[in-house]
Amino acid sequence: MLPGMKGKPRIAIVGAGNLGCALAISLRKAGYTIEAVIARSRGASLKKAQRLAREIGARAFASRPTSVRADLYWFCVPDSQIARAARALAEQGEWKERIVLHSSGALTSDELAALRGRGAAVASVHPLMTFVRGSRPSLAGVPFAIEGDAAAVRAARQIVSDVGGHAYSIHKADKAAYHAWGTFASPLFTALLATTEQVAGAAGVNRKAARRRMMPILLQTLANYAAFDAAGAFSGPIVRGDVDTVKQHLRVLRDMPAAREVYAALARAALLYLPVKNRNSLKRILAS
Numbered sequence: 001m002l003p004g005m006k007g008k009p010r011i012a013i014v015g016a017g018n019l020g021c022a023l024a025i026s027l028r029k030a031g032y033t034i035e036a037v038i039a040r041s042r043g044a045s046l047k048k049a050q051r052l053a054r055e056i057g058a059r060a061f062a063s064r065p066t067s068v069r070a071d072l073y074w075f076c077v078p079d080s081q082i083a084r085a086a087r088a089l090a091e092q093g094e095w096k097e098r099i100v101l102h103s104s105g106a107l108t109s110d111e112l113a114a115l116r117g118r119g120a121a122v123a124s125v126h127p128l129m130t131f132v133r134g135s136r137p138s139l140a141g142v143p144f145a146i147e148g149d150a151a152a153v154r155a156a157r158q159i160v161s162d163v164g165g166h167a168y169s170i171h172k173a174d175k176a177a178y179h180a181w182g183t184f185a186s187p188l189f190t191a192l193l194a195t196t197e198q199v200a201g202a203a204g205v206n207r208k209a210a211r212r213r214m215m216p217i218l219l220q221t222l223a224n225y226a227a228f229d230a231a232g233a234f235s236g237p238i239v240r241g242d243v244d245t246v247k248q249h250l251r252v253l254r255d256m257p258a259a260r261e262v263y264a265a266l267a268r269a270a271l272l273y274l275p276v277k278n279r280n281s282l283k284r285i286l287a288s
């Protein structure tokens with residue numbers, strides 16, 4: 001914590017979106033006081049902040065009033081808004097001996113330069129977890145990548161530990177690649193599932209039924225991946241080297257160019273990263 005800060009810091013959440021809501025609830029459960037939820041303007045933005053504030057016993061504001069006595073501000077605004085929101089809040093009140101965090105996976109603590117310039121200690125603190133509307137996952141067991149000023153990193157590590165997460169250090173230069181990894185793990189994985197539903201459509205199965213019928217194989221695949229590793233979880237025509245089957249797939253996907261592209265790209269990745277039989281023949285048909 002910062003010098004002179006006793007006990008848990010009082011927190012203000014800036015932005016009541018998907019992350020802001022889940023985070024505020026986990027912090028509250030871990031015994032933190034949420035002083036304020038700060039929105040960007042009146043209207044819909046403030047209404048969301050008020051809803052969250054009611055749930056966690058906080059107050060909602062459309063700016064940073066001097067009456068808010070938070071020690072730590074956690075920016076949960078979209079990446080594109082972090083620097084702008086930091087500049088706007090930097091004009092409002094005293095920032096010496098305050099800690100400010102943001103949770104972008106790609107951007108570094110330098111996005112908060114305006115507040116650092118006013119005396120705050122700043123850090124980026126990214127949970128490798130997905131937060132969507134209507135779901136508020138627990139932060140227990142979640143890894144958090146952290147970099148920034150020493151005092152802010154110290155405070156962030158303590159908070160992550162209190163919510164049951166695992167803190168680790170990341171270099172600023174690694175953040176973009178780190179976030180590309182995270183994007184594969186959830187958003188692009190979801191894009192693969194959406195593509196999979198389209199392919200089910202070609203087999204006469206509608207999206208809703210496809211989703212229901214795929215759950216057992218999806219869950220078992222993840223269980224195998226967790227229990228073994230990618231190679232141990234890999235089954236199907238490519239590991240067996242069934243060249244004709246792969247040819248047939250590529251033929252039937254001709255009418256679905258986007259799905260065919262995804263299939264070919266992932267099959268090529270399998271040739272690079274996974275155990276495969278008939279590698280050269282598969283390579284040839286995937287290149288054609």
Ligand SMILES: NC(=O)c1ccc[n+]([C@@H]2O[C@H](COP(=O)([O-])OP(=O)(O)OC[C@H]3O[C@@H](n4cnc5c(N)ncnc54)[C@H](OP(=O)(O)O)[C@@H]3O)[C@@H](O)[C@H]2O)c1
Nearest residue numbers: 015016017018019039040045076077079081085104130131
């Ligand atoms: N969602 C995830 O899975 C996830 C995972 C890890 C990290 N993150 C990070 O978490 C941050 C937030 O992402 P999110 O998915 O939670 O976004 P989101 O659901 O779009 O929520 C962002 C919230 O910020 C508010 N906002 C925008 N500009 C603001 C400002 N200047 N001042 C105060 N509030 C403002 C928005 O409200 P209005 O538009 O109504 O003003 C909205 O409620 C991002 O940095 C993201 O990279 C997200």
